[in-house]
Amino acid sequence: MKSAVIVFPGSNCDRDIAVALEQVTGRKPAMVWHKDTELPEGTDFIALPGGFSYGDYLRSGAMAARSPIMQAVKDATARGVPLIGICNGFQVLTEAGLLPGALMRNAGLSFVCRPVPLKVENSQSLFTSAYDSGETVVFPVAHHDGNYQADQDTLDRLEDEGRVAFRYLDEVNGSARRIAGILNDAGNVLGLMPHPERVVEPAHGSIDGRRLFEGLLESVA
Amino acid sequence: MKARVFVTLKPGVLDPQGKAIHHALEGLGFSGVNDVRAGKLIELDLADGIVDSDIEDMCRKLLANTVIENFRIERLENA
Numbered sequence: 001m002k003s004a005v006i007v008f009p010g011s012n013c014d015r016d017i018a019v020a021l022e023q024v025t026g027r028k029p030a031m032v033w034h035k036d037t038e039l040p041e042g043t044d045f046i047a048l049p050g051g052f053s054y055g056d057y058l059r060s061g062a063m064a065a066r067s068p069i070m071q072a073v074k075d076a077t078a079r080g081v082p083l084i085g086i087c088n089g090f091q092v093l094t095e096a097g098l099l100p101g102a103l104m105r106n107a108g109l110s111f112v113c114r115p116v117p118l119k120v121e122n123s124q125s126l127f128t129s130a131y132d133s134g135e136t137v138v139f140p141v142a143h144h145d146g147n148y149q150a151d152q153d154t155l156d157r158l159e160d161e162g163r164v165a166f167r168y169l170d171e172v173n174g175s176a177r178r179i180a181g182i183l184n185d186a187g188n189v190l191g192l193m194p195h196p197e198r199v200v201e202p203a204h205g206s207i208d209g210r211r212l213f214e215g216l217l218e219s220v221a
Numbered sequence: 222m223k224a225r226v227f228v229t230l231k232p233g234v235l236d237p238q239g240k241a242i243h244h245a246l247e248g249l250g251f252s253g254v255n256d257v258r259a260g261k262l263i264e265l266d267l268a269d270g271i272v273d274s275d276i277e278d279m280c281r282k283l284l285a286n287t288v289i290e291n292f293r294i295e296r297l298e299n300a
Contacts, residue, residue, distance in 0.1 A: 058283070058284075059286055062283065062286070066282075066283060094288070095286065100288075101288060102286055102288045102289045104234075104235070104237070104289065105237045105238060106237065107235065107237050108237070109237050109238070109241055147235075147237070149234065149235070149289065150288070174235070174237070
């Protein structure tokens with residue numbers, strides 16, 4: 001798997017995702033600067049990392065979503081290349097229009113930083129094939145703007161089409177229907193607020209996130 | 222020429238910041254505030270020849286997230 005990690009000014013989980021990808025795939029991902037306009041030849045997986053791109057100016061992810069590399073990212077996903085956006089990466093995806101809805105300030109206004117239990121709602125996707133449907137996993141969250149909102153029709157459509165990939169078991173940030181992660185209609189783009197890349201080796205205290213990357217590797221390879 | 226863009230949350234969209242401001246006002250003893258909604262004011266200093274539709278384009282493409290926000294443009298002709 002030839003993966004690319006997009007790096008924005010203010011990204012801070014780019015190294016975490018790179019290490020996770022290298023551990024699972026055995027291959028170092030290309031680190032692609034936001035000002036680049038092309039992805040490396042043969043890129044077959046793209047990650048938008050967590051962090052605080054552009055200091056969350058205007059709206060979280062708003063600036064990054066309009067940066068030069070994003071056209072190449074959009075073109076690649078339109079060709080079916082899988083893309084994961086984690087935390088700030090999820091915010092960038094909604095701002096870029098690659099996923100519906102928006103991520104707003106947490107309902108409790110506090111920055112939330114702790115491990116949270118999640119239900120795997122759909123184990124048929126490229127990203128979740130190594131999990132069982134209904135299984136509970138624990139990923140850490142670390143965000144201020146993770147309150148997922150969309151209109152009722154969009155929420156109903158996400159539910160009906162099996163595009164809610166992960167759901168919080170408990171109330172975390174006010175998200176509509178406790179949505180933690182969603183897929184696009186083609187199923188090759190996943191955005192989620194919790195951090196699977198932070199639970200991939202025993203020293204992290206859990207390896208619940210590792211199977212996401214293992215499942216993906218199996219799907220892509 | 223200057224213009225002001227007011228970006229506000231759409232009606233019905235939960236505004237946690239507005240709620241917190243509301244609570245703080247009540248805590249300070251200001252009664253009679255029914256609701257508070259917080260938004261953004263963006264001031265643009267524009268070259269001659271920029272027309273309303275250009276500013277609307279800026280709003281749709283960047284200044285507002287039209288999934289959750291409305292915008293209103295106010296031109297200040299003599300500024």
